[in-house]
Amino acid sequence: MQFASLLPDVITLAEAASKKVLEIYRTDFNVEFKADNSPITAADMAAHHMIVDGLRQLSHDIPILSEESASAPWAERKHWYRFWLVDPIDGTKEFTGRTGEFTVNIALIEHGIPVLGVVTAPALGEVYWGAKGEGAFKRDKAGRVHRLNVVVPPSIKRVVASKSHLNKETEDFIETLGEHRLVKAGSSLKFCKIAEGQADIYPRLGPTCEWDTGAAHAILSAAGGKVETLDRKPLRYGKEEVLNPHFVASGKWY
Known part of the structure; x- marks a missing residue:
């Protein structure tokens, strides 16, 4: 097709x-x-x-x-x-x-x-x-x-995070990334920030459903980025359980 x-x-x-x-x-x-x-x-x-x-x-x-x-x-x-x-x-x-x-x-x-x-x-x-x-x-x-197009990240990584759902688990993950700057954005715009080169990584260690991520995932992938689960496998759709596992969306880093 x-x-x-x-x-x-x-x-x-x-x-x-x-x-x-x-x-x-x-x-x-x-x-x-x-x-x-x-x-x-x-x-x-x-x-x-x-x-x-x-x-x-x-x-x-x-x-x-x-x-x-x-x-x-x-x-x-x-x-x-x-x-x-x-x-x-x-x-x-x-x-x-x-x-x-x-x-x-x-x-x-x-x-x-x-x-x-x-x-x-x-x-x-x-x-x-x-x-x-x-x-x-x-x-x-x-x-x-x-x-x-996603970009090669600057020396200080730009981490995009949810304005409404920034939990302790996500904060702890972000701290493992080293020196960074937090870029806050709402909804699926977090993926789009990476796709347009305004951010480098978006960790989501909290609940989302397939419909929350599918469209922006397609855009990020088309821009050269990726969305992976924490064990580095591609985030998949059409599962029996519509809840997504925890994931990391990124450009040319991570």
């Missing part, structure tokens, strides 16, 4: 969902809580429905796993060698806290590997995308398109 040919339509779809998300972001929206106590808003559901409906029109034969409809049983999912992986809003805490650092995420997974990804940051006016063999790109808020 020539998955890169899908990119323009996926970007358009992500941007349409982002526009709707931004409309709700600018209102006095309500915040509710799911069974796991994570927040959800009307923006999550609006983006979910727009993206799922759009992907079904784009590729009716490819199944979809979204955070807001993650009920497909393993007996069904284990046969998915290719599927769409969607996080309608990654960083709902950033959304409800109005920091602007939330994202809309769409990935295509093939045989456990993210081969295409689109990440939009609606409040920042930024769009990232990438595909296996095609490279990674960013369109900034001025409309300029930049090709993304």
Whole structure:
């Protein structure tokens, strides 16, 4: 399958969902809580429905796993060698806290590997995308398109960390890296910081799900980076357990 040919339509779809998300972001929206106590808003559901409906029109034969409809049983999912992986809003805490650092995420997974990804940051006016063999790109808020490549790190390593989930285990890991500078970012933008050469490593020793990482993982990989578990194996997708193991995302170092 020539998955890169899908990119323009996926970007358009992500941007349409982002526009709707931004409309709700600018209102006095309500915040509710799911069974796991994570927040959800009307923006999550609006983006979910727009993206799922759009992907079904784009590729009716490819199944979809979204955070807001993650009920497909393993007996069904284990046969998915290719599927769409969607996080309608990654960083709902950033959304409800109005920091602007939330994202809309769409990935295509093939045989456990993210081969295409689109990440939009609606409040920042930024769009990232990438595909296996095609490279990674960013369109900034001025409309300029930049090709993304990870960089050889400077002498003081730039460690990107979560603004909402920086736990003791992650802090201890960071201390083992030696002299460093902390770069804080929200949602899947942490991967994108590495892809565009603004950070070098992102250790995540806390819970994430596949939809939290898939799209940005694809972009980072297309920019020359990697995402590995703590035992240096590639982070894989389409598992029975949708929770990710602890991982480290990095550019040309680690």
